[in-house]
Amino acid sequence: MASFPTALGLSAEQTEDVVQQAGLAPSLHNSQPWRFRLSEQVIELHSDPRRRLPAADPADRELRLACGAALLNLRLALEHFGVRPVVALLPRLAGPTSLAELRSGGPATQAPEELALYQAIPKRRSNRRPFLENPVPAAHRHALAAAVRREQGSLRTMTRPELGSLEGLMHRAHRMQMADVRFRDELAKWTGRPKGAAEGVPAAAAGPLPEPQDQWVLRDFSGGQARVRVPGKDFESDPLMVVVCSNHDSRLDDLRAGQAMQRMLLTATALGLASSLLSAVVEVEETRDELRQLLGGGLYPQAVVRIGYGSPTPATPRRDLRELLIDD
Ligand SMILES: Cc1cc2nc3c(=O)[nH]c(=O)nc-3n(C[C@H](O)[C@H](O)[C@H](O)COP(=O)(O)O)c2cc1C
Structure with missing residues (x-):
């Protein structure tokens, strides 16, 4: 097979690693909605419209969050190989799928x-299993908030009284989505995937089957194949629930929020914390708006994340790297 193409003065192996790290970003239903065009001068990040999820994400907001997460990985990987990335978001005059361009700003340590x-x-x-009851220490919570701030976002930690309201909103959003046949069909298509599938959520990573008493993890990602939970293995009673927010609600804000979300998720991972996203409440317009009011009305909620100490969960698959390249 021909060697991997190169970009920004990196070797073929380094360029391959950079694309691989980008492709390890989280995405709704593991849809992996990103593509890359590589050249010596620039790495272009594009959305892949064939991987849109119109029922869950009609405005492509979460698609851009996922691509923002891939962009943060690209930045970290370029720096790792000694290249200081200079990023242009939504470059003018580029095509409709173009989300970012990365150039070399010189050497980096x-x-x-x-x-x-x-x-x-x-x-x-993404760990959908019950977490331990152990609380997340304040120093870790501060580190998560600092990670989001560094990418121009705000992190709101839900207080106990707010958690009650959030739970109600989440259940309402989940019911509204599951009443929509388009949403159910889309979820069924992308979840409970067999071993060997390169996209979608495999049953092994789906977590346990949701049960009627569950407060937070309501979506079944296993296509009904997950095991019924061991009695007594309920979800943690006092979860750390945080909301990544942006100041505005534009395409640019989505890309920034995706980078903020990913910096927070990686910070959590580095601190030994598990995390999972719970998106129904921000996918349904009505409940997203109510969550926004709950947070004071100023910020736009982008991603709701549950954080804690969890048991290991298997990795989800990724597509072949060459499929991610735009080759023209
Ligand atoms: C914008 C966005 C929304 C997501 N929403 C949910 C969700 O509501 N529930 C869930 O369990 N996982 C959610 N996920 C996690 C994805 O399913 C997960 O990233 C994907 O399956 C890849 O697995 P990994 O995160 O373990 O690499 C979301 C991810 C992103 C980026």
């Missing part, structure tokens, strides 16, 4: 904290 995030990329997982 990666700081130890950034190296820890680069090393966390392949270890991060």
Whole structure:
């Protein structure tokens, strides 16, 4: 097979690693909605419209969050190989799928904290299982908030009284989505995937079957194949639930929020914390708006994340790297 194409002065192996790290980002239903065009001068990040999820994400907001997460991985990987990335978001005059362009801004030395995030990329997982009751220490919570701030976002930690309202909103959003046959069909298509599938959520990573008493993890990602939970293995009673927010609600904000979300998820991974996203409440317009009011009305909620100490969960698959390249 021909060697991997090169970009920004990197070797073929380094360029391949950079694309691989980008492709390890989280995405709704593991849809992996990104593509890359490589040249010596620029790495272009594009959305892949064939991987849209119109029922869950009609405005492509979460698609851009996922691509923002891939962009953060690209930045960390480039720095790892000594290239300081200069990023242009939504470059003008580029085509409709173009989300970002990365060029070399000269040599870079990666700081130890950034190296820890680069090393966390392949270890991060969406963990849908019950977490331990152990609380997340305040220093860790501050580190998560700082990670989001660094990418121009805000992190809101839900207080106990707010958690009650959030739970109600989540259940309402879940019921509304499951009443929509288009949503159910889309979810069925992307979940409970057999071993060997390169996309979608495999049954092994789906977590246990949701049960009527469950407060937070309501979506079944296993296509009904997951095991019924061991009696007594309920979800943690006092979860750390955080919301990644942006100041505005534009396409640019989505890309920034995706980078903020990913920096927070990688920070959590590096601190030994597990995480999972719970998106129904921000996918249904009505409940997203109510969550926004609950948070004070100023910020736009982008991603709701449950964080804690969890048991290991298997990795989800990724597509062949060459399929991610735009080759023209
Ligand atoms: C924007 C976005 C929304 C997501 N929403 C959910 C969700 O509501 N529930 C869930 O269990 N996982 C959710 N996920 C996690 C994806 O299913 C997961 O990233 C994907 O299956 C890849 O697995 P990994 O994160 O373990 O690499 C979401 C991910 C992203 C980026």
